[in-house]
Amino acid sequence: MTYIHERPDWPAFRWSAEALADQLAALRHRQGRLLGRMEGLGFDLRAEALLRTLTEDVVKSSEIEGEQLDSRAVRSSIARRLGIDIGALAPTDRHVEGVVEMMLDAAHNYAMPLTEERLFGWHGALFPTGRSGMTRITVGGWRPRSAGPMQVVSGSYGRERVHFEAPDAARLPAEIARFLAWVEAPDGTDPVLRAAIAHLWFVTIHPFEDGNGRIARAIADLMLARSEGSPQRFYSMSAQIRQERGAYYAMLERTQKGDPEITEWLSWFLGCLDRAISGADAMLAEVLTKARVWEQLRSLWLNERQRDVINRLLDGFEGKLTSGKWAKMTKVSTDTALRDITELVALGVLRKDPAGGRSTSYSLQTDLPGQG
DSSP states (O other): OOOGGGSTTTTOOBOOHHHHHHHHHHHHHHHHHHHHHHHTSOHHHHHHHHHHHHHHHHHHHHHHTTOOOOHHHHHHHHHHHHTOOOSSOOOOOHHHHHHHHHHHHHHHTTTSOOOHHHHHHHHHHHOTTSEETTEEOOOSSOOOGGGOOOEEEESSTTSOEEEEEOOOGGGHHHHHHHHHHHHTSOOSSOHHHHHHHHHHHHHHHOOSSSOHHHHHHHHHHHHHHHHHTOSOOOSOHHHHHHHTHHHHHHHHHHHHTSOSBOHHHHHHHHHHHHHHHHHHHHHHHHHHHHHHHHHHHTTSOOOHHHHHHHHHHHTTOOSOBOHHHHHHHHTOOHHHHHHHHHHHHHHTSEEEOSOOGGGOOEEEOSSOTTOO
């Protein structure tokens, strides 16, 4: 098997500009329209939209690699770093803080040069203990030759399938130097296409022992921020890739086993990005709904626990809300939880769901106090 990085014309990527022209133009139009809509929001709504997007980006980028982060901890970490008031902050650990630090640095410091040192810093933030799971890895440095071939593998032990093998470790300094020089030297290619190329290029080099996918997506985010000239992100490419993970890996594998003609990869990336921007419409609707709800509830006196749980319901609470879940979330007794809920039912904020008895659950009332 000959991989793309083993071809004599690597990395002289080429593509059909004509084949991508209409797709790219439509995407750029939608990208501009979304930014215009968001700029028209008030400060608080824009901050909430930004917080939602960044939280989803961090959580979903980790999910792609099979890692589950606590979304409330991620949200709290981002809010604290951006100075956004969200009330009570959830506790975070150094791993969550590291992932958030990397993603925010990519988006907010998009104009800063991408250097080896910066990549090492991102890698160190992803692996603060120097381990990937139970395995000690080289952190803040390229994978060593002693680690052996870097392969992307699936399947059970003894029946593994190799999807891709990265360049030998001895090639990494020269490969990374060439990549970083290209990143910092605009060549007239549309910046969105450059984001797609950068993602593919970096993940193909695969310079670290672990974390290459997350860093490749952070680099794409940085390049997309450059394409918009703004650090504020209102769509999540990582969340969309998470939804299309199977197609994402299949496209990467097909491209990495091909030659540097990458029109198909670029078209897939543009389509995925377009769908991510479409997803921002739903997110904006939720942000506006949340603002409307709190506007309707502003005259009511609610304790901190009640405000916290209402926010959780508005942020996409999974499953049914019960007194037991309330007690666990707010760290109070079941009796106190039931009192909190009963007050909200009496105020018309919550309604009891039809099923009763031991399975009694509650939902946010659609006809809230103050609605006409």
